[in-house]
Amino acid sequence: MARIAIALPVALEDRVSDDAVRHGHDVVARSASALELASLVGPVAPDIVIVASEPRYLTDRVLASCDDAGVRLIALATDDAGRRHAASLGIFESMDAASPWPDIEKVIAGAGRELIPALRRAARGSVIAVWGPAGSPGRTTIAIGIAAELAAMGHSVALADVDTHGASIAPALGMLDEAPGFAAACRLAGNDTLTQLELERIAQRYESTLGGFWVLTGIGRPSRWPELSGERVATTIARCRSWVDYTILDTSSSLENDEEISSDLFAPRRNAAAVTAVREADSIVAVGSADPVGLSRFLRAHVDMIETASTNDVTVVMNRIRASAIGMNPHAQVTQTLSRFGGIESPVLVPHDQAGLDGAVLSGRTLADSAPRSPARTAIRSMVMSRLVPEPPPERRSLRSRFRLARATG
Incomplete structure (x- = not known):
């Protein structure tokens, strides 16, 4: 018994x-x-x-x-x-x-166990870098939103704060950042001792009824940027690929290569973490702020990002869409500006929801948890489902999905 x-x-x-x-x-x-x-x-x-x-x-x-x-x-x-x-x-x-x-x-x-094996996933997980120009366009908000929506869809997810100028994921989610998880992972990667067990030990877990995800917090003081060398960051990203289905990288804005102004070609690079994250990513979410200053900054920096990236899979997200900052019919204004001056078509437009975002930050929760009906959350979820996650083959749909489809069309 x-x-x-x-x-x-x-x-x-x-x-x-x-x-x-x-x-x-x-x-x-x-x-x-x-x-x-x-x-x-x-x-x-x-x-x-x-x-x-x-x-x-x-x-x-x-x-x-x-x-x-x-x-x-x-x-x-x-x-x-x-x-x-x-x-x-x-x-x-x-x-x-x-x-x-x-x-x-x-x-x-303890005998004759016929357990269901752990769900097999692709040996190479996907990496999504969330980048944006200077001026706080909402990179962290979008990165957290993407991680939350992927987790809610049942994927295993790791959210890593790679911003060496102003890490902000930990405070946004109400987590302690006394021991930066991503910096610790980079140190272990430098010693070739970074394993899945070590990643789970140093990462923090964000729990949600919709679906939790791992968080590798960022450096609390910008002066610690030398710990995140390009080689270490690349190795850490490679380890994350074999750990989870999706790794979301919240990067800093600057992608300058400072080799030309350094007398030592082997010296650490101030922006190595962001440059490496953008180069190693399978897809990039480029975030801009939908106001005159934000659009100008985005269009100028977007060119540098395209030159740095090694992928053509780039999704442009214009954040905080509102008539008070851009004029009448803000969606058309932003879309036309991006098309005319940047050749950017079909951007994702995220409505401004200050109350919903304030509530999320105040409670240390994701927008999906604190304000599930927020128009901003709806836009992020739609983007994740339509542009970041491949559509499953029809033959792999569940019986429940088929039943819903039949009922909807019948």
Whole structure:
């Protein structure tokens, strides 16, 4: 007989609990959230924790509580997103939530485990660099938004702050940045000791009911920029490719190559991190501010970015679209200006939502969590789905998607 603690959705909880009791086990605790479960593991001292593989029920805090108490954890996943979530936390005992109790019993007994393997992803994850000119056009806001939307779609995501001039991801998400994660990763990369386990150790986890993601915080003081050499940054990005599906790089604005003004060609480069991030990226999101000054800065700097980048996959995003700064019909004004002076067609236009963004920063949450109906969030989500994530082949659509399509067209 095993002492079992459960944290599952109501319908699944009733089935698993009844099956466990019927087979002679003792259900010692039921929890409705990860926070409650983490607090119960120590006092209740179960032998096994059965938890839904969803951010609401399964977090790194739950894992830490189970590890401290020496308790085994079994995750039940209802879909691919759940399996990705379990795999991102390093959980290998992940089963299909529809598995009959005898299969779960085998796992509890420690023999004959027929677990669903962790969802395989491409050996080479994608890297998206978010760049923009000087003047705070909203690079960090867009980078966080992209990471949140990719995570909500079920992908494993790492958001890295590569800005050596003014790192801001940590405070925007309410995280401590006393030990910069990206700088630590670069130091380990320089010693050739950067592994997936080390990345998960130094990264912080942003948890959300929509989907969490890893965060490698930036340097707190700009004077620490020599730690982010071009070679180290390139190695770190390469390691991230084998760690997660998508790596989002929040870069600084300056892409100047300062070799010509340096007497030592082997000296560290002030802008090496941003230049390397743009060159290593598979796709680039170029962010500008939709006002006269912002547009002017963007059009001038956009040329340098195109010359630096090694990819032609560039999505232009004009942030803070509003009539008060650009005049009547701001969408047409911005689109025509970019086309006439920069040859840029079909930009993504993100409406200005000061209240929604203020609420997100105040709460240390993503826009998707704090203001899910924000027009800015809607624009970012549409961009991610239409331009950054490849459309899955029709034959791989789920039955639920096919049913919705049939109902919509029938």
